[in-house]
Amino acid sequence: MxxxxxxxxxxxxxxxxxxxxxxxxxxxxxxxxxxxxxxxxxxxxxxxxxxxxxxxxxxxxxxxxxxxxxxxxxxxxxxxxxxxxxxxxxxxxxxxxxxxxxxxxxxxxxxxxxxxxxxxxxxxxxxxxxxxxxxxxxxxxxxxxxxxxxxxxxxxxxxxxxxxxxxxxxxxxxxxxxxxxxxxxxxxxxxxxxxxxxxxxxxxxxxxxxxxxxxxxxxxxxxxxxxxxxxxxxxxxxxxxxxxxxxxxxxxxxxxxxxxxxxxxxxANAIDTIKLIDTAFDSYHREFLLGKKRIMVPATAIRAVTDPETGEMRRYFDASDEAYEAFSFDSIDAQKIYDNSVELRVEEHIKAIQSLLDIYAMQIGFSPGIFSFDGQGVKTATEVVSENSKTFQTKNSHETVIEEGIKNLIASICELAKLEKVFTVPEKYDVSIDFDDSIAEDRDANANYYLKIMNNGLMPKYMALMRILKVPEDQAKRIIQEAKDEAATELPDVDQMYGDGA
Structure with missing residues (x-):
């Protein structure tokens, strides 16, 4: 479209x-x-x-x-x-x-x-x-x-x-x-x-x-x-x-x-930095193009001359080879050949680009080091995300408004479904979004943390389950009740309780 x-x-x-x-x-x-x-x-x-x-x-x-x-x-x-x-x-x-x-x-x-x-x-x-x-x-x-x-x-x-x-x-x-x-x-x-x-x-x-x-x-x-x-x-x-x-x-x-x-x-507020990054990367790319090996030779050396014995046209250097540059020298060294190769500034460019990437990361809410340039391309270091990192805090901040947007979309869908009789919608319902926090969160450690609080009598079971499974209150209470009902039906048989009567 x-x-x-x-x-x-x-x-x-x-x-x-x-x-x-x-x-x-x-x-x-x-x-x-x-x-x-x-x-x-x-x-x-x-x-x-x-x-x-x-x-x-x-x-x-x-x-x-x-x-x-x-x-x-x-x-x-x-x-x-x-x-x-x-x-x-x-x-x-x-x-x-x-x-x-x-x-x-x-x-x-x-x-x-x-x-x-x-x-x-x-x-x-x-x-x-x-x-x-x-x-x-x-x-x-x-x-x-x-x-x-x-x-x-x-x-x-x-x-x-x-x-x-x-x-x-x-x-x-x-x-x-x-x-x-x-x-x-x-x-x-x-x-x-x-x-x-x-x-x-x-x-x-x-x-x-x-x-x-x-x-x-x-x-x-x-x-x-x-x-x-x-x-x-x-x-x-x-x-x-x-x-x-x-x-x-x-x-x-x-x-x-x-x-x-x-x-x-x-x-939106990092456009100047984006230009600097691209300017540095463009310079890095052209460093190899403009810094290629060049050999200065006398202009007379690439002209075609006639062999007096055979009459054939010959050159001392291949005029189509881009490594050679023809110059007219006005000195006694006019017939010398000069190697004009320059040292490439690879490390300087990589360091400059990396420093700009760190500034860019800070401006858009990522932690410094999240983007790294190794001379071949940009890599993202998602493994460095932790709960106290700038990246994780920014991620949670955006999730707040995105979650609200998804809930509003669901509300619109439900109202449209009722009007058009696509499906039945209950009078009350609760919506929660379980975003993936595994990149910065140890689920086992998180569960143990809330279970410890619950076992000490400082938090009800349903509230601990809400935080561990990231589900709404009604769903957490229903899970607890289903678990109780299931446990009640799994009674030991008489032989297990009193022996086999032998």
Whole structure:
């Protein structure tokens, strides 16, 4: 869906003032975010993809240089790709195959498990979190679709921050928003705006389609069936307590727009360091290119001369060999050959890059040393994570808001399931997220710690089990009761108690 052409189209539209155009034609709700913030999102995504041409009107990954003949040229800088590496590392630390979503109601747990399986949630969510850390935000939207068998299924769609615009929010929770989808058909550009708003107690979804012959313009409004057959212009839903989407963002204060509910990228405040890292890596790469062996020979030595005896053209040196450089010497040593090999500054470059990586790690919430450069590439030292490390603290900080986002998504799914009668939802249920802390936590030591407190009478059994297994209170109490019931049925037989009577 989000191929490079469409991504390019979105960037062009924003730079041409798309938000202003939407506000100008819309009678629904003005967008309280300006173009400059979405330009920042475009910058973060460009860094994540590995190439940012300019930043603050200055060259970033496009290096300008002057040739010996005075010509101006540009080349693309070699990069380490640290925005991608950092986003991936943080996402994998937080959510992986060992994470689990626990529901205290068995039937609901099974139904939600089927929803997550239908959407490949556990496989996709880590990648989607990576996009969230890169772009500063992620929206998970729930809707109902009919599968091939004719059964209703709840579909979860993920949208990155550059395709979502908030309309209203309260206590930092986004309540209304507009989703943006740009596509191309033939020589026409189409922009679908999907508005999610509240009108009194009704949750209203409106769809508007615009057509333009220019990628830089919103164009004119056209019927929805021009591109989307069967899509309704308006849908009103009653008895909803929350929106049908959940907004995720990194747990980082937005210091770009202090009034905005949107999040910022994991590396939003480390862009200068990223440039220094890539500049050092580019210099390291070119050290081998520019520092290659060169032999200076007289220009006359590479000219072709005629052998007076055979009449054949001969050279003393191979003119196509790049090791040789021809010079005209104006001295008595004009016929000497000079080896102009230079010493490569490998260790200096590696030390410089490593020091910059440590600064970068500190700026984005990792412990120094988490990234290491060995001259061949960057390695991540996840084994150094411990409970008192900066990496572990940052990981837990992000988990707080991500857990809340998952709970909100589940609430939206449950409300949609009740309205569309996809499955039954109990009046009350409890949700807990068991993130994988095994990278920094000894489960046996953790269990022994809480068991020791419980055995000393300082903590009830269910509370100890909640902390050991990371399950909700009701589930912990149910496990304890099931264990008691099972133990009660496993009574010893009479022969064991009183002997065999012999």
């Amino acid at each position: 989000f191929n490079s052409l469409i991504a390019w189209g979105r960037a062009v539209l924003r730079k041409m003032g798309l938000i202003k155009e939407i506000n100008a034609i819309s009678d629904i709700r003005p967008i309280p975010i300006n173009d400059s913030f979405y330009e920042a999102i475009d910058t973060w995504l460009a860094l994540y993809k590995g190439h940012l041409a300019k930043y603050d009107n200055e060259p970033f990954h496009e290096v300008e240089f002057t040739t010996i003949e005075g010509g101006e040229q540009t080349r693309r800088m070699h990069t380490l790709g640290m925005p991608k590496i950092a986003s991936k590392e943080m996402a994998s630390l937080i959510f992986n195959e060992k994470c689990s979503i626990n529901i205290d109601d068995e039937d609901l747990a099974e139904n939600l498990g089927n929803v997550f399986e239908y959407n490949n949630f556990y496989k996709r969510f880590q990648n989607d979190l990576e996009y969230m850390f890169a772009s500063g935000g992620l929206v998970a939207k729930a809707h109902v679709e009919v599968d091939r068998t004719g059964e209703k299924q709840i579909k979860i769609s993920f949208v990155t921050a550059d395709c979502f615009m908030p309309l209203s929010y309260s206590n930092d929770e986004i309540l209304e928003g507009v989703f943006l989808n740009i596509s191309r058909k033939g020589d026409k550009w189409y922009t679908l705006l999907e508005w999610h708003t509240w009108e009194g107690n009704e949750y209203v979804i409106r769809n508007e389609l615009f057509e333009s012959g220019n990628a830089g313009q919103l164009g004119v409004k056209v019927p929805l069936d021009t591109l989307y057959e069967g899509l309704k212009a308006t849908a009103s839903i009653e008895n909803l307590s929350r929106p049908l989407f959940s907004y995720f963002k990194p747990n980082i204060a937005n210091n770009i727009d202090l009034q905005s509910p949107l999040g910022i990228s994991l590396f």
